[in-house]
Amino acid sequence: MFPSTTYASVFLVLILCFNGVSPSSTPTKIGEGYRLISIEETRDGGILGHLQVKQKNNIYGPDIPLLQLFVKHETQDRLRIHITDAEKSRWEVPYNLLPREQPPVLKQTIGRSRKNPITVQEFSGSELIFSYKADPFSFAVKRKSNGQTLFNTSSDNCDPFGEMVFKDQYLEISTKLPKDASLYGLGENTQPHGIKLYPGDPYTLYTTDISAINLNADLYGSHPVYMDLRNVNGQPSAHSVLLLNSNGMDVFYRGTSLTYKIIGGVFDFYFFSGPSPLAVVDQYTTLIGRPAPMPYWALGMFHS
Numbered sequence: 001m002f003p004s005t006t007y008a009s010v011f012l013v014l015i016l017c018f019n020g021v022s023p024s025s026t027p028t029k030i031g032e033g034y035r036l037i038s039i040e041e042t043r044d045g046g047i048l049g050h051l052q053v054k055q056k057n058n059i060y061g062p063d064i065p066l067l068q069l070f071v072k073h074e075t076q077d078r079l080r081i082h083i084t085d086a087e088k089s090r091w092e093v094p095y096n097l098l099p100r101e102q103p104p105v106l107k108q109t110i111g112r113s114r115k116n117p118i119t120v121q122e123f124s125g126s127e128l129i130f131s132y133k134a135d136p137f138s139f140a141v142k143r144k145s146n147g148q149t150l151f152n153t154s155s156d157n158c159d160p161f162g163e164m165v166f167k168d169q170y171l172e173i174s175t176k177l178p179k180d181a182s183l184y185g186l187g188e189n190t191q192p193h194g195i196k197l198y199p200g201d202p203y204t205l206y207t208t209d210i211s212a213i214n215l216n217a218d219l220y221g222s223h224p225v226y227m228d229l230r231n232v233n234g235q236p237s238a239h240s241v242l243l244l245n246s247n248g249m250d251v252f253y254r255g256t257s258l259t260y261k262i263i264g265g266v267f268d269f270y271f272f273s274g275p276s277p278l279a280v281v282d283q284y285t286t287l288i289g290r291p292a293p294m295p296y297w298a299l300g301m302f303h304s
C-alpha cells in the first residue's frame with residue numbers, strides 16, 4: 001500500500017515538474033540560497049536585515065557568506081530593495097554620478113541572534129508591499145490596490161530557476177511572473193520584435209559599440225529596467241522594475257519567470273508602482289534623471 005502510493009506521488013511530481021519544460025532547457029540550480037538571521041527597523045523608516053548562506057559551494061567561486069538586506073519605501077510610489085556583501089563594500093553605480101539615497105553603512109558586528117524566529121512578514125508603503133520568507137530567504141512585492149504579486153523570488157522544486165546566488169563574480173535572482181503579463185524594456189539591444197520581451201529570446205546587457213544592423217545584439221547603453229503591463233479583470237496597470245547594476249548580465253525571460261545572471265556588483269532593485277505607463281516613466285526618470293530637451297535651433301536644416 002505505502003510503496004505504491006509513494007511511487008504514484010513521485011510519478012505525479014515528475015509529471016508536474018516536466019510538464020512543458022524540456023529537461024535540456026532547465027538551468028542548473030546553484031546552491032540552497034540564504035537564510036534571514038536578523039531583521040530590524042532603521043531610524044529612517046527602512047528595514048535592515050542580514051542573510052547567511054545556507055550551504056557553501058564553489059560553483060562560479062565561493063559564496064559571499066553574509067549579506068546585508070536594506071528595504072525602504074523611498075517615496076509613495078518607489079520601493080527599493082538593496083542586497084550586498086555585509087562585510088565589505090562592493091562596486092555599485094557611483095553615488096556621485098547618480099545621486100540617490102545611500103543604504104546604511106556596513107556594520108562592524110552582525111547580530112546572529114535568532115531569539116525571535118522570523119516567519120512571513122509584510123512591510124507596506126502606500127501602494128507597494130514588501131514581504132519576505134526567512135528560510136530560504138525570498139521576497140515578494142505586491143500591489144495594495146488589487147492584491148497582485150508583481151515580483152516573487154521564491155523558488156519551488158519544479159521552477160526552472162533556483163534560489164538567490166551571491167558570489168563575487170556571479171549573482172543570480174529570479175522572479176515568477178503571470179503568463180499574461182506583457183514586458184517591455186531591457187535595452188539597449190536589437191531584438192527583431194522591438195522593445196517587447198519575448199519568452200526565450202536572449203537579452204544580454206554587455207555594452208558594446210557595434211552597428212545596430214546586427215540582430216539580437218547588445219548596443220552602447222545598459223538599461224536593466226522593464227515595464228510590466230497587466231490586465232486584472234479588465235483593470236489595466238503598469239509598474240516597472242529597475243535592477244541598478246552596471247555589470248554585464250544575461251536576463252532570461254521564460255514567459256512565467258525571469259532570471260537575472262550578473263557578473264558582479266550588487267542587487268539594487270527599484271520598483272515603481274505606476275499605475276499608468278506615463279506615471280511609471282515619470283517615477284523612473286525622477287530617480288535616474290530626465291532627458292535634456294534639445295534646442296530647436298540644433299535641429300538645423302532638419303526642422304520643418
Ligand SMILES: *[C@@H]1O[C@H](CO)[C@@H](O)[C@H](O)[C@H]1NC(C)=O
Nearest residue numbers: 131140142149152154155156
Ligand atoms: C511567492 O511564491 C511562493 C511559491 O510559489 C508562494 O508560496 C507565495 O505565496 C508567493 N508570494 C506572493 C506574495 O505571491
